[in-house]
Amino acid sequence: MTTDFEWEKDKLYFLPLGGCGLFGANLTLYGFNGKWLMVDCGMGFPDDTMPSVDLLVPDITFIKQQRDNLIGCVLTHAHEDHIGALEYLWPDLKCPLYATPFTAAMIRSKFAEHSWADQAEIHTIPVGGEIKDLKPFHIRMIGMAHSIPEAQSLVITAGDLPPVLHTGDWKLDATPCVGDETDETSLAALGEAGGILAVVAQCGDLLESTVKRHFGAKDSGSLIPGHGGVLDRLDGFLTVAPVVALLTWGADGSPLTW
Numbered sequence: 001m002t003t004d005f006e007w008e009k010d011k012l013y014f015l016p017l018g019g020c021g022l023f024g025a026n027l028t029l030y031g032f033n034g035k036w037l038m039v040d041c042g043m044g045f046p047d048d049t050m051p052s053v054d055l056l057v058p059d060i061t062f063i064k065q066q067r068d069n070l071i072g073c074v075l076t077h078a079h080e081d082h083i084g085a086l087e088y089l090w091p092d093l094k095c096p097l098y099a100t101p102f103t104a105a106m107i108r109s110k111f112a113e114h115s116w117a118d119q120a121e122i123h124t125i126p127v128g129g130e131i132k133d134l135k136p137f138h139i140r141m142i143g144m145a146h147s148i149p150e151a152q153s154l155v156i157t158a159g160d161l162p163p164v165l166h167t168g169d170w171k172l173d174a175t176p177c178v179g180d181e182t183d184e185t186s187l188a189a190l191g192e193a194g195g196i197l198a199v200v201a202q203c204g205d206l207l208e209s210t211v212k213r214h215f216g217a218k219d220s221g222s223l224i225p226g227h228g229g230v231l232d233r234l235d236g237f238l239t240v241a242p243v244v245a246l247l248t249w250g251a252d253g254s255p256l257t258w
């Protein structure tokens with residue numbers, strides 16, 4: 001993987017180190033004007049082709065070499081495939097962490113087993129809250145229904161570019177078994193505001209034809225499949241927004257830019 005690329009000014013870079021095209025090991029980097037923002041740091045799960053392997057973690061070689069430019073990591077929710085690799089990888093990164101109260105508590109409980117636990121800077125953000133101290137990025141959370149409390153989508157803005165909606169895991173459920181229902185009002189408002197640059201969705205089992213059927217007619221953004229099969233549920237929210245065309249990523253290990 002390229003680690004010494006030249007930054008292009010005012011370009012937004014998208015670089016998944018895990019989670020795209022596979023289930024688990026979610027770790028996404030967004031780059032802007034020399035700084036990297038990390039979203040999630042999850043473990044992956046070995047299958048029967050990996051005997052004696054207990055768990056998988058993302059390969060963080062790239063961001064480890066650029067650790068001085070890593071401004072922080074935001075965790076979307078507390079499932080293992082989103083926070084489970086933190087306790088193994090954080091000592092190599094030592095970046096500030098940002099999460100809702102429930103997710104932050106889960107991280108603290110994992111870190112408590114390690115000698116370095118008191119070195120970690122963990123910021124607690126309210127559900128639906130904002131993160132203003134990760135410049136050049138601005139991050140707003142939107143609460144989503146999921147199978148764990150306090151799952152959040154992230155509205156990530158950098159410079160004068162329209163925002164990226166990083167969905168995390170989510171579903172539409174008026175009576176979720178745990179946690180709150182999806183904040184549809186905020187999602188709809190985001191769509192009505194228009195100008196969404198990209199939806200980075202947890203829906204990697206989508207086929208290209210499915211993506212194009214829903215969003216292919218609109219062409220000023222990109223959709224990055226993650227996992228989960230929920231893209232069709234976005235359609236109702238974001239009908240006004242100029243998302244999305246299918247974009248593949250990382251085939252040559254290079255970051256994408258907008």
Ligand SMILES: [Zn+2]
Nearest residue numbers: 077079146169
């Ligand atoms: Zn989840």
